[in-house]
Amino acid sequence: MVNLSGLIGKAKQMVQKNPDALRSGVEKVRGVVDDKTKGKYSDQLAKGSEMVDKALGVPGQTRDAYRDEASTPTPEPDPVKADPIEPPEDIEPPRPV
Secondary structure (H helix, E strand, O other), rough: OHHHHHHHHHHHHHHHOOOOHHHHHHHHHHHHHHHHHHHHHHOHHHHHHHHHHHHHHOOOHHHHHHHHHHHHOOOOOOOOOOOOOOOOOOOOOOOOO
C-alpha cells in the first residue's frame, strides 16, 4: 500500500524549497489549457492559479508582477552576422637585445 501522507509531505517540502518552479508549471499548464479550450475556461483557470498563489503565500503585487513577466514574449535574438575581418599588419620580428 502507498504511504499517501509520506508522498504529500515530500511534495510540500519540494514546493517550499522551490515555489517558483510550481508557479511556473501552473502558469504553463494554464496557458496550454486556455489555448486548447480557446478561452472557454479562462475564469476557472485564473481562480485555480490564484488558489495556488494563495497557498504559496504570494502577495498580490508579486503575483501580478510574476504573471506580467511570464506572459511577456521573449524577443527573438538577432541573427548572427559574420563581418569580414581585416588581416593584421605584418609584425616585425623581435630585435636582438
